[in-house]
Amino acid sequence: MSLLRRAAFGVYPAPRGIGALGAGSAVLLPRRVQGAPRIEIGPDVIVQPHGWLAAVEQYAGQHWQPRIEIGAHCRIGRHAVITAVEDVTLGEGCLLSEQVFISDHAHGAQPGALPPARQPLVPLGPVRIGRHCFIGIRACILGGVTLGDHCVVGANAVVTHSFPSGSVLAGAPARLVRTLPLPSSTRHHLDRNAV
Template identity: 25%
Template sequence: MNNNFKGILFYGFGGHARSIADVALSNNIKEILFVDVNARSGETFCGYPVVRDLPESLPEGWIVFPASGSGEMRKEQLEDINRRGWITGNIVSPTATIGVGANFGTACFVGHHSHVGPNAKIGDACIINTGAIIEHDCVINDFTHISINTAIAGKTRIGSHCFIGAGSVVIDGIKVTDKVTLGANGCIVKDIDESGVYVGTPARIIKN
């Protein structure tokens, strides 16, 4: 996992972007720029500028990072980054632990005190948020957000564009289809093959 960038352009300036910036700064990244269509004139974050418009070009050694908390928006941001021929990368907290053989796509965020276990596979533009645990041999597909203090037990497969809410648990060996939202503190104890919103322990669907 490479955090050795000269600078980072964050595509977005919501709360999630600020959390990523915190991790970037803890990796001694010295130069940061936020771009957000809702930026106010003269706005800054910890002294770093927030502007409305993407630049025409970037300095050598910079990456662009899709910083939206929304999976759909991160997908659009990543597609735009690729169209422009810009480089992206993964941003990993120095307090996170990465198991042997773990594999990441691009534009992934791994937050403070999180863990990705051995032989786990993480897709593009995934969020492994603060304190989350992804255990051995798990597969987390593209644009999925594993929220704070969530535990995903071994050999579990989570689809793309999923959101697993804060403090939730998914027991070992479970398969979860695409576009599933699990509310905070929920627990998935059997496979989910229908997209929708789930809550509770055991998780039950409330909206499809």
């Protein structure tokens, strides 16, 4: 990282009360950050303008202890949304395009007197995205999903279940299109973290 950039982001206003913000990282304005103490961002991470990071601690009488962790060297595009009531983790070096949506929960939508916005949230399980993944524009990654390292998620894909390292995904719901050849230097790491 250049000294000029390090100096610029060193004085850029951090989200108030954020759990951790690594050196050279910035969540650019305008932004929306909820549950900041439960969000940890590693070094050299850029969250582009209009991002929404939400560690939801309470909603409609429910209470949680959520956690969002974004690894080093990630780039997150404009209008991205990352929300958690349990746990959302992005491995180091991930690239998220614009308007990506990642959430470990959903709104209740039971027929009845209450509209969905007033119904309790439904936890769907932690989301874990491995190292060096690319998530295409307007892709959605839903609760309970684990993606291994070096995955590629196509534009507008809706990922509803887990895939192993090197998977290339497309569609709604997302399906495996092909598997990338993985560098031998990463195989040992991947074998220990297989999905």
